[in-house]
Amino acid sequence: MFNRQAFRAPPAVKTLVDKIVPLARRVAEARQRPVQVMEVCGGHTHAIFHSGIDQLIGPDVEWVHGPGCPVCVLPAQAVDEAIALAQQPGAILATFGDVLRVPGRHGTLAQASAQGANVQVVYSPMDALTLAQQQPDKRVVFFAIGFDTTMPGIAFTIQAARQQGLTNIQFLCYHIRLIPTLIRLLEQDSVCIDGFIGPGHVSIVLGADAYQPIARRFGRPLVISGFEPVDLLNALLMLLQQLDEGRCEIENAYARVVNNAGNLAAKAAMAAVFDSTVCHWRGVGEVPESVNGLTPDYRAFDARSSLPRLHQGTDQEPAYCAxxxxxxxxxxxxxxxxxxxxxxxxxxxxxxxxxxxxxxxxxxxxxxxxxxxxxx
Incomplete structure (x- = not known):
């Protein structure tokens, strides 16, 4: 049984910090600059600041915040499409709540709702399925977003809709995959990263082996971490040890929930349902193997078949967001x-x-x- 307090205990934190601080100083001195560590996941960013890890470690480690927030990289075009679908007569746009205020080119879903569009917040894709079952006279569209973490649940929901013979539910898919995103990031000359703290929840689906291209092709070590202070500190220690020893490997500091192969049933469902393509994301640009469509067996559930023609403009990013x-x-x-x-x-x-x-x-x-x- 998981004992959360053990992963927050001050003695355990102090033991790790006492090991990390001199090691980080040595690695930073060898580079003549702070060690640049990207925590890919936004959940890790908040955990680092919430627990004060950045202050405990000091200036020899510079935390570089990655694009691992699906809401942050969601393109304006996706929001525009969701609004257009929500405004259609007899439609219900079901969405996660954190998308409501993401700006499109002509406003947000929250503003569209205030103007009469039928937008309903749900907590899981299965809630959208329930909406379709309860309101057969309505057409329910689920705004399906997220990295590999949320994709399996949405894939299983689409499969359930087909098994139940539902004809009044569709899915507007905008999924960005983590590994192609990291590869796209490392291909940019302006990015300077010594190593990665890998996201625990995505890794449950993908498995540790999925990250091997990061080490083999780009020569960057990566350590998968959980979200508690001891998790993150242990992952940072392992990463710094690799850098100090000149190693470049994929290591797993979250073995209590992440294995090498990942969740095979989840990956099989994703492969059966989602059609991969190139898609443009805020800040990141074109990322291959993104998902904004469904395979032929499930294409009847693709909401794009009901989309009106929209102006294909260029996203206007607020200054510095990218x-x-x-x-x-x-x-x-x-x-x-x-x-x-x-x-x-x-x-x-x-x-x-x-x-x-x-x-x-x-x-x-x-x-x-x-x-x-x-x-x-």
Missing amino acids: EVLTGNRKPHQCPHFGHACQPETPMGPLMVSSEGACAAYHKYNVGKCKEPCHEG
């Missing part, structure tokens, strides 16, 4: 951070999402300046 998403700028280095851009008045999805880097910096008072910052 640089924050790719780790090239810290949130507080944006002149709008904490001023024009706040949780109550967000200019971009990084301040909207509960996993966004800007939301984390604002919530935990990280790097705030007395005056607007313009460095970098």
Whole structure:
């Protein structure tokens, strides 16, 4: 049985910190700069600041915040399509709540709802299935987003809809896969990352072996971590030991829930249901093996068959959002951070999402300046 307090106990934290601090100093001195560690997942970003790990470790480790927040990378085109579907007569747009305030080119789902569109917040894709069962006279569209973590549940829901013979439910799919995203990131010359802290929940689905291209092709070590302080500190220690010893491997510091192969049933369902393609994502750009469609066996459930023709414009990113998403700028280095851009008045999805880097910096008072910052 998992004992959460054991992974938060001060003696365990202190033991790890006492090992990490001198090791981080040695690795940083060898590089003549701080060690740049990207925590891919937004949940890790919040956990690091919530538990004060960044302060415990000190300046020899620079945390680089990755694009592992599905709401943050959601393209404006996706929001526009969801709004268009919600506005159709007899339609119900079912969505996760954290998408409501993500800006499209012509507003947000929250604004569309206020203007009469039928938008309903659900907590799982199966809730959308229940809506379709309970309201057969309505057409339910589920706004399906997320990384590999949420994809299996949505795939199983689509399979259940087919098995039940439901004809009044469809899915607007915008899934971004983690491994192609990391590869796309490492292909950019501007990105400087010494190693990765890999996300635990995605790894439950993918398995540790899925990350091997990160080490073999790009020469970057990666350690999979859970979300408790001891998890993250242990993963950081393992990563620094690799860098200190000149090793480059994929290691698993979350073995209590992550194995090498991943969840085979989940991966089989994803392969059966989702059709992979290239898709443009906020900040990251074109990512291959994304998902915005369904395979022929499930194409009847693809909401794009009901979409009106929309203007295919270019996403207009708020200033600096793309640089924050790719780790090239810290949130507080944006002149709008904490001023024009706040949780109550967000200019971009990084301040909207509960996993966004800007939301984390604002919530935990990280790097705030007395005056607007313009460095970098």
